[in-house]
Amino acid sequence: METLQSHFHNWFGVLFFTVIYSLVFLFLPFYKKMDKKPAGTYLAFVIAFAIEMHGIPFSMYLISWIIGKNLPEGILWGHTLVSSIGFTGMYINMGCSVIAMCLIVNGWHNIYKNYWSKETGTGSLVKKGVYKYIRHPQYTGLLLLSFGMLAEWATVPMLILYPVMINMYIRLARKEEKDMIAEFGEEYREYMQETKMFIPFIV
Template identity: 30%
Template sequence: MTHDAPAYGLWSLVILNSAVFVMFAFSFFKPQTARDWRSFSAFAAFIVALFVEMYGFPLTIYLLSGWLQTRYPGLDLLSHNSGHLWSTLLGEKGDPHFGALHIASYLLLGGGFWLLSEAWHVLYHAQRRHALATVGPYARVRHPQYVAFVLILLGFLAQWPTLLTLLMFPILLVMYGRLAITEEREMEQQFGAEYRRWAAQTPRFIPRWSASTAPPNPEG
């Protein structure tokens, strides 16, 4: 097996890509409270862990190397394409960057960042008015920013799965769920009956797309 260019040990790419995606998410999320910083820090840790394996040291490939060499004897474990494990495990041929999973990952990433931006825009203006955010993404789910983070994480997992990020993902889901419940308690204390009416008609994370379920209050 030959390697025309190094696939790993590219720590400058680890730093560059981690910084770009973390700062990009930061520019949309803009954490302010301690709860915001906890959720954002967990997201940032996931991103760093991902790019460390993508361009730095392929821990997952190293740990699975014996099984991979037995199952796929012709696989070049040190090539970048081999890190796209879903393509290997599903038996896809050709460049994995043009496969269905990679395209789906771009859609998830784009949708996640778009939702994060839209949610922040609505929340920012609602906070300035000391009002409850109920329009835009908040007309469909109570926590669109957490949904956005999950879409982004799923996008990266579809593109480049690692043992560490696969382990982190359910932990992050539980953490975001608990943060959402804490946030809801605070919002109920602040807005009272207005919040309870909106929450009764708006799902926490998974939207209902029927028009009849949209909150009737157009303000906030």
């Protein structure tokens, strides 16, 4: 109990994790207004994670107040299901973070090198690197990064925001694909048939 309680009221920790998880924005495109809402939802998710992990466990207080008794450790406060799986959620988060950053940075590198950096403002359709396997590696990475946080420290706001965020990024990806079809035509349609949207060989 004392170990878990030591997480709270650490506002430097709140700021640190908010900044760390927000660094992914440096590797994501923001060239359209509609990108801002999904990004804002992700930022809200990160802030909820950081505050409830290191600041104040609002979910624990709220649910405890509603049901009239304290929640057990790991249920909407503390490491997720810590009494059943120990710190497994924390290790899942670490693994998800590594994979997510590889996807995001590899996606950014290939897009920047072969599309954005062209002097004319246009470039070729990117099918190299991770784009050989999925069409939206950066969004997959962002959602995987968020899932890792949820696996480590699930709270009410995060459980609400995560499916909302999935829906928003799916809609954003579909909108971007319409733009790609308008730009590359049949070449992009063929690419869509050959490559999955978010998860290789699955979806």
